[in-house]
Amino acid sequence: MLLAVDAGNTNVVFAVHDGAEWRGRWRIATDPQRTSDEYAVWLLTLMQHAGLRPADITRCVIGTVVPAALYNLRRLSRDWFGAEPLVARSTLDWGFHIDVERPQEVGADRLLNALAAHHHYSGPLIVIDFGTATTFDVVAADGAYLGGVIAPGINLSIEALHRAAARLPRIGIGRPQSAIGRDTVAAMQSGIFWGYVGLIEGIVSRIRGEAELPGMKVIATGGLAPLLAEGTTMISRVDQDITLEGLRLLAGRNPAPISQKDMM
Structure with missing residues (x-):
């Protein structure tokens, strides 16, 4: 196993x-x-x-x-x-070209997401990962990794609001009933939720315009992916196992390393 x-x-x-x-x-x-x-x-x-x-x-x-x-x-x-x-390192056999200026700087999670997304969904893709940072990764039709976008994660933004503004409380993320908040918490929740929905839609639109890859699907992962997918039609599918699947596929493509004991 x-x-x-x-x-x-x-x-x-x-x-x-x-x-x-x-x-x-x-x-x-x-x-x-x-x-x-x-x-x-x-x-x-x-x-x-x-x-x-x-x-x-x-x-x-x-x-x-x-x-x-x-x-x-x-x-x-x-x-x-x-x-x-x-x-997982950029020097392994990924089965696709890492088409960026410094492949060694690309986070392993982003390459793993690209590997699994191409394997399971094919076609040109944008993979959004709602983690500590919110990342957008672009995958060509042949699986090549083309780069992407890194933005602050949602929880980082919530914590920054709480710490930098003396009168703003720490809040939980949730979908607000309306865009106009009638109290401080509701206003903050609206700003976070709809602000990130706007971030998703704006960045996805710009990527599609620049990449010129017709039919780009958007795959989302990360703990908050299901919640944010409710707020936009741009997300085609939510897949919570995509990074783990990338690890499984990478292990299948590469031989097990030789241990120091085996070399003695």
């Missing part, structure tokens, strides 16, 4: 795929100081509840945008599952 690890700025997601389906998904807050043993105590307990054992894991693939977290995630794979992990 494959252990896929998606380490983002906010959460680390662990998932196990048995070759036919995902057997479990678990998430924990990202903390670069968390040791491999701490990960193991938490993860192995959850795997046990799902009827999975460490010996079931034969491969591990890691995608991370937090370099400081990589060391302990590697140790987790080596020490607790006996597998040298494949780490």
